[in-house]
Amino acid sequence: MVNAENPSLQTGSPVIATGVSQRFGSNTVLKTIDLNVAPGEVVALLGPSGCGKTTLLRLLAGLSRPTTGSIHIGDQLVADAGGGTFVPPERRSIGMVFQDYALWPHMTVAQNVGFPLEMQNVGSAERDTRIAEALGMVGLAHVADRQPGTLSGGQQQRVALARAIVSRPRLVLFDEPLSNLDRELRESLVVDIASLLRKLGMTAVYVTHDHGEAFAIADRVAILHSGNILQIDAPEQLVGNPSSPIVVDFLKLGLVLPADVQGGDLMIGGGARRLSPPAGLVNGSRSGQLFLPRSALLPSNGGNRVAAGHAISGTVVHSMFRGDGYAVQMRFDNDISLEMFSTTRLGDGTIHDLDISWDRAFWFPHEDVQTDHTHNA
Amino acid sequence: MRLTSLKSRVFGNGGMIFAAVAPVLTLLVAFPLLFVVLQAIFPDIARGIFANPFSRFVETLFDKHLISWTLNTLMLGGSVVLVSALVAVPLGILRGLFRIPFAGLWDVVFLVPFTIPPYIAALGWIMALQPRGYLEQITGLNFGGFLFSFWGVVFVMTLNVFPVVYFAVSRMVASIGGRYLEAARVSGCPPMRSFWRITLPLTTPAIAASLLLVFAMAIEEFGTPAALAARSGFLVLVTGIEQRLSDYPIDLPGASLLSVILVLIAMAAFVLQNRIVSRRDFQTVSGKPGASRPAELGAWRIPVVMFFAVIGFLGAVMPILSVILTASTRTISGGLAADNFSTDNFTEIFANSGGAMEALGTSLSLGLGAALITGILGTMTAYVVVRQRTVSSRILDFLTLMPNTIPGVVVAVGLILAWNQPWLPITPYNTIGILVLAYCCLLLPYPVRYANAALRQVSVSLEDAARVAGAGGIKVFFRILMPLIFPSILAAMLLVFAVAARELVATILLAPIGTRTVALFIWRQFEQGSVGMGMAMSVMAIAITMTIPVAVAIWARKQGRLF
Numbered sequence: 001m002v003n004a005e006n007p008s009l010q011t012g013s014p015v016i017a018t019g020v021s022q023r024f025g026s027n028t029v030l031k032t033i034d035l036n037v038a039p040g041e042v043v044a045l046l047g048p049s050g051c052g053k054t055t056l057l058r059l060l061a062g063l064s065r066p067t068t069g070s071i072h073i074g075d076q077l078v079a080d081a082g083g084g085t086f087v088p089p090e091r092r093s094i095g096m097v098f099q100d101y102a103l104w105p106h107m108t109v110a111q112n113v114g115f116p117l118e119m120q121n122v123g124s125a126e127r128d129t130r131i132a133e134a135l136g137m138v139g140l141a142h143v144a145d146r147q148p149g150t151l152s153g154g155q156q157q158r159v160a161l162a163r164a165i166v167s168r169p170r171l172v173l174f175d176e177p178l179s180n181l182d183r184e185l186r187e188s189l190v191v192d193i194a195s196l197l198r199k200l201g202m203t204a205v206y207v208t209h210d211h212g213e214a215f216a217i218a219d220r221v222a223i224l225h226s227g228n229i230l231q232i233d234a235p236e237q238l239v240g241n242p243s244s245p246i247v248v249d250f251l252k253l254g255l256v257l258p259a260d261v262q263g264g265d266l267m268i269g270g271g272a273r274r275l276s277p278p279a280g281l282v283n284g285s286r287s288g289q290l291f292l293p294r295s296a297l298l299p300s301n302g303g304n305r306v307a308a309g310h311a312i313s314g315t316v317v318h319s320m321f322r323g324d325g326y327a328v329q330m331r332f333d334n335d336i337s338l339e340m341f342s343t344t345r346l347g348d349g350t351i352h353d354l355d356i357s358w359d360r361a362f363w364f365p366h367e368d369v370q371t372d373h374t375h376n377a
Numbered sequence: 378m379r380l381t382s383l384k385s386r387v388f389g390n391g392g393m394i395f396a397a398v399a400p401v402l403t404l405l406v407a408f409p410l411l412f413v414v415l416q417a418i419f420p421d422i423a424r425g426i427f428a429n430p431f432s433r434f435v436e437t438l439f440d441k442h443l444i445s446w447t448l449n450t451l452m453l454g455g456s457v458v459l460v461s462a463l464v465a466v467p468l469g470i471l472r473g474l475f476r477i478p479f480a481g482l483w484d485v486v487f488l489v490p491f492t493i494p495p496y497i498a499a500l501g502w503i504m505a506l507q508p509r510g511y512l513e514q515i516t517g518l519n520f521g522g523f524l525f526s527f528w529g530v531v532f533v534m535t536l537n538v539f540p541v542v543y544f545a546v547s548r549m550v551a552s553i554g555g556r557y558l559e560a561a562r563v564s565g566c567p568p569m570r571s572f573w574r575i576t577l578p579l580t581t582p583a584i585a586a587s588l589l590l591v592f593a594m595a596i597e598e599f600g601t602p603a604a605l606a607a608r609s610g611f612l613v614l615v616t617g618i619e620q621r622l623s624d625y626p627i628d629l630p631g632a633s634l635l636s637v638i639l640v641l642i643a644m645a646a647f648v649l650q651n652r653i654v655s656r657r658d659f660q661t662v663s664g665k666p667g668a669s670r671p672a673e674l675g676a677w678r679i680p681v682v683m684f685f686a687v688i689g690f691l692g693a694v695m696p697i698l699s700v701i702l703t704a705s706t707r708t709i710s711g712g713l714a715a716d717n718f719s720t721d722n723f724t725e726i727f728a729n730s731g732g733a734m735e736a737l738g739t740s741l742s743l744g745l746g747a748a749l750i751t752g753i754l755g756t757m758t759a760y761v762v763v764r765q766r767t768v769s770s771r772i773l774d775f776l777t778l779m780p781n782t783i784p785g786v787v788v789a790v791g792l793i794l795a796w797n798q799p800w801l802p803i804t805p806y807n808t809i810g811i812l813v814l815a816y817c818c819l820l821l822p823y824p825v826r827y828a829n830a831a832l833r834q835v836s837v838s839l840e841d842a843a844r845v846a847g848a849g850g851i852k853v854f855f856r857i858l859m860p861l862i863f864p865s866i867l868a869a870m871l872l873v874f875a876v877a878a879r880e881l882v883a884t885i886l887l888a889p890i891g892t893r894t895v896a897l898f899i900w901r902q903f904e905q906g907s908v909g910m911g912m913a914m915s916v917m918a919i920a921i922t923m924t925i926p927v928a929v930a931i932w933a934r935k936q937g938r939l940f
Contacts, residue, residue: 063559089562102560106578115574119565163564173563 012040012203013074013170015060020069021227022055030055031227032068037171040201042194043232044218046211048250051224053207054175060205061096061173062089074170090119095164096173099180101156103148109135109159110144116167134166135159137196154185161193165200172197174206178213190216211251223247245289245364254293255312255338261286265309269333276309278358285365294340296360300353313353314338316346395761395769401754402776405818409791410783413640416633416794423629425799433630440631446617447638450596453530453613454642457595458588460535464688465542466584471681472543473550474576476671478678483685487540489693492923494879494896495537496600497915500903501696502533503604504703504912511699514712530605534598536692538591545587546580551671553579568672582653589650593643597784599882604903614639615786615882622790622886629794636787647782697919703912722913731902733914736893739809741921743894744878747816748870754817755824756866760858762825763832774825781822788818789886807889815887816877827869831862871929875922 015037022030030052037043045053058064060071062078070080073094078087095116103112110131117127135141138158148156157177164172174193178186194217197204208214214221215235222232223246231243242248245256259266259275261282266275268290275290282288297312305311314330317337328346331337346352415422420433437443471477472484490498505511506520506529513519523529553576561571599615607616614635621632674681702713704722711717726733755777762774780788792815796806805811835858843853881896888897895918902911 061559061563063562088567089559090565090567092563093565094563096560096563098556098560100556102556104557104560104575104579115561115566116564119570163560167565 011168011170011201014039014072015171015203015205016072017056017060018070018072020056020059020066020071022052022059022064023067029227030059033227033229035222035229035232037203037205039203041220042197042202042204042206042218044206044208044214044221045224046208046214046221046250047224048209052227053209053224055227056224057173057175057205057207060171061094062087062092092171093167093169094171094173095167095169097157097160097164097175097177099176101148101153101160101180103156103159103163105147105149107148108144109140109146109148109151112148112159113144113162113166116163116169120167122167130166131162134162137165138162138192153181154189157181157189158192161196165196165202168200168202170203172202172204174204174208176207176209179209186210186213193217223250225250242291242362245291248291248362252339254291254296255332255336257290257292257333257336259288259290261288266290273312273333274309275312275356277361277363281358281361281363283363283365285363288363288365291362291364292356293360293362294338296357297340297354298357300355302353305355306353310358311353311355313351316348316350316352318348319345321345392765394757395765395773398754398757398761399769399773402758402773402821405754405814405821406776406780409788409795409814409818410779411791412794412798413633413636413787413791416629416790417637420630423794423797434634437631437634442612442617443631443635443638446612446614446635447642449611450613450615450639450642453527453534453602454592454596454646456527456531457534457538458592460531461539461542461591462584462588464535465539465587466546468539468685468688469543469546470550470576470580471684472547473553474572474672475674475681477674477685478682479685483689484544486689486693487543489697490537490540492875493537493693493696493919494600494881495534495598496604496881496896497700497879497899497919498537498696499533499601499604500899500908500912500915501699501703502529504709504908505695505699509712511702511713525605525609527606527611530602530611533605534595534601536696537598537601538594539688539692541590541594542584542587545583549580549583550576582656586650586653589646589653593646593650593782596639596642596646597786599786600900614642615784618786618790619882619886622793632790633794636784636790639784640782640787643784644782700912700915700919703908704916705913706909709908722909723916725910726913726917731898731907731910732893733898733910736895736898736914737917739893740878740895740918743809743812743816744874746813747820747877748874750813750817751821751824751873752866752870755821755869756828756862759825759828759832760854763829764837777825778822780818780820783819785815785819785880785883786886788815789883792818792883792887809889809892811887811889812884812892812894815883816873816880819880819883820873820876823872824866824869827865828862831865832858835861867929871926875926878922879918 015035017033017035019032019034020030021028021032029050033052033056035043035056045056047053055064059066059079060073065086066079066081068081070082070085071078073092076087076092077083077085078092079085103109104115107115110128113134114127114131117130122130131144132141135144138161140155140158140162143151143155143159148159151159157180160177177193178189181189190213197217206214206217211221219234220232221235221238223230223238225246231238231247233241238247238251239253242251242253248254248256257266257268259268261267264276264279264282266277266282267273268275277290292312300306300311306313312332314332317329317331319326319328319342326342326345328340328342329337330340330352412422418430418434419427421428472480477483493501502524503510506524508519508521510519510521520529523532557575557579558571561575562568566574596613597615599619602611602613603616603619606612607620612620618632618635618639621628621635703709705720706713706717707719707721708717725731726737729735758773758777761770762777792811793806796804796811796814798804805814839857839861840853843857844850848856878894879896880894881900884894884896885900888894893901895914899911899914899918902908902914
């Protein structure tokens with residue numbers, strides 16, 4: 001038994017997925033993936049729809065079988081395509097929160113929450129205590145006897161959360177749990193889930209397509225794209241050191257400009273713009289993509305910076321007042337646009353030069369886009 | 378200005394539509410049903426006299442037939458429910474949970490019984506199972522004794538109605554299958570246990586609701602008990618009412634009281650069914666069909682497919698096969714001999730023997746007329762009911778949906794009583810108009826319900842947007858609403874056409890002398906022993922009611938994205 005008062009006590013198990021892939025017929029939805037989750041760690045699987053994140057989650061849950069590879073939860077081998085081992089979901093000691101709540105409409109809230117305990121043959125007296133405790137943790141002790149259909153969406157998802165953690169599972173899985181809720185509710189619930197998981201020391205895998213949600217909840221975030229994990233890192237690391245233009249693009253971290261290298265200069269848009277990076281940034285490659293994070297673009301001091309290839313000019317599409325300043329949508333070369341921040345309103349249609357601080361720029365050479373990159377810092 | 382305000386009164390809040398529809402519905406639905414009740418109380422109402430109320434009431438109520446027919450009705454309904462449950466609940470659950478080989482085929486096969494009028498199916502079964510029927514000719518087995526018994530009626534009726542339960546259960550189980558079962562498995566519940574704890578309890582309302590529907594259908598059915606059991610003296614309320622009205626002396630008070638009892642039983646079933654369907658947990662479940670992943674059957678594949686095949690054969694293939702065989706053999710006594718096969722019966726139909734072509738023409742025009750009238754009336758009523766939520770619109774809603782609970786035989790009784798009132802200046806009685814009234818009253822619920830559902834899908838803002846864009850009320854109705862809801866109304870009208878074109882019991886009671894419809898033709902040919910021609914007509918009736926909807930659906934699809 002875990003003492004809720006003792007936050008240091010960890011109930012979560014490590015999760016190790018090795019060489020896991022899934023194919024449906026000729027359609028590969030998940031390429032060979034490795035994923036290690038430490039005990040008590042929360043990992044978010046982040047990516048656009050169809051990237052394979054939900055597939056991976058269902059493999060961890062045992063709701064589908066991997067085509068190749070193996071999965072361990074704790075010491076238990078739960079799936080091994082090679083050896084034919086497959087442990088069904090009900091014998092994996094996991095909890096799961098679904099996008100559409102999936103509360104059973106013929107049971108009360110308390111019966112829903114108590115169901116996993118009932119399956120473990122927990123006696124009714126202890127069950128009642130633990131149901132009350134779990135409902136208390138999600139702030140819904142007062143709705144125990146209601147039917148789930150009478151609750152709001154946010155409340156239903158809290159009940160589903162209580163059901164997922166009530167039996168102190170080794171692993172809790174979240175399948176886009178907040179995407180049916182409105183923004184305000186999402187933001188408050190994500191904090192509640194994050195702190196609850198930390199308090200209980202639970203291992204969790206959290207699928208989402210919203211990077212704000214992923215950054216808010218996870219110790220590490222895995223970016224999935226076309227069935228691959230592109231990068232798995234702490235949120236700070238992802239933003240500060242993205243591994244590929246796709247990560248940059250998905251997280252909207254800044255400008256990505258395809259460029260050819262000519263005599264040390266970067267030719268953008270077939271030579272429409274020339275930038276002169278310091279030696280060493282492109283590192284001998286002939287073409288690639290220049291990534292300029294927002295922090296590398298500063299209002300120009302004037303002078304000949306553009307002509308010298310150390311600044312870039314963009315057209316303001318629109319400035320939106322955001323309370324503490326302006327979100328400015330700017331359009332750059334090749335119709336690439338980026339939302340910038342400004343303390344003053346910039347007139348629509350005006351052209352502004354932005355100085356490039358080269359020490360913050362990244363270069364993704366074409367030769368090996370996926371893994372290697374040079375950071376001139 | 379003046380014109381706009383008039384238009385907005387017409388279509389804006391539905392006031393004028395209400396004014397137009399309310400009297401028509403009153404005449405069509407309330408008027409005949411009122412007279413069923415009045416007749417049961419006032420024995421001399423047929424002469425327009427409100428004298429001696431309840432004077433025959435006790436006498437009729439304690440009529441020994443009344444009690445035995447009521448019990449027979451309940452017993453028949455209950456038995457059909459029981460056998461349907463035994464057959465269709467397992468089928469539906471299997472279909473919903475597992476990957477069944479040829480699943481799509483079984484769904485189509487189980488739709489077939491809906492397209493065969495029950496009396497034709499019953500006649501088909503008679504040809505197959507009676508002594509010296511097709512089964513005996515082929516296998517030497519004679520099930521005649523069984524067929525013409527109570528359980529024979531139950532057997533044939535079950536095969537006609539079980540698909541209602543099958544489709545309701547399989548759809549419900551499949552929609553539970555996805556998310557609710559996954560949540561249970563993840564919570565530590567093994568497959569068998571999650572079936573008992575999650576799937577079955579969540580399916581129970583669907584099972585109960587569909588079985589109540591089956592019960593209502595069974596107690597309202599005339600053709601099957603009349604064809605199979607009336608001769609052996611087994612009468613239910615429906616066949617009893619028909620007998621009271623066709624055998625001399627005609628007993629109007631008795632028929633009315635029997636009708637009231639039948640309506641009360643049917644209404645109880647519908648009220649109960651409605652209560653189950655509108656329960657919250659039923660609606661939350663049926664609301665969102667999840668992506669379910671059917672499980673594999675493994676070693677059970679073959680027995681399960683056999684189960685589907687046997688029921689499919691009995692429900693869809695056997696009666697039609699038997700009808701076709703009878704239609705294409707020269708004489709019944711000749712049996713299934715090669716030299717007995719011929720197209721004589723069809724030739725005779727086309728040669729208008731026995732007024733066959735006239736009957737066909739009459740039925741098709743009646744079906745078309747009923748479809749048009751109910752389509753227009755139903756759309757107007759649905760518009761008032763959906764857009765104008767007032768007490769009066771709710772009364773309209775009730776009026777149009779009530780015939781749903783009223784058996785055809787009762788509508789016929791009501792029409793006879795109402796339109797024979799001596800004080801009426803004109804009456805459609807004894808003209809073909811009375812049949813139009815009967816079909817419209819009986820089938821109005823379909824267009825109303827379809828149009829209702831379609832209108833609810835059309836957000837009011839779509840109409841508002843058209844108004845803002847400069848369209849007047851009438852333009853909005855025809856340019857925005859109609860294109861959006863027409864496919865649904867067309868579907869309902871096809872259904873009305875198909876059912877009206879072959880309706881039996883009301884037609885038997887109401888058709889003016891000398892008027893023949895398809896159903897009457899088949900029924901009389903069978904009674905008179907020219908079974909082959911009756912069955913040839915049945916083949917054509919089934920073919921028409923099956924192909925016209927399909928043809929219209931194909932045409933509608935070709936019209937493009939509108940549908």
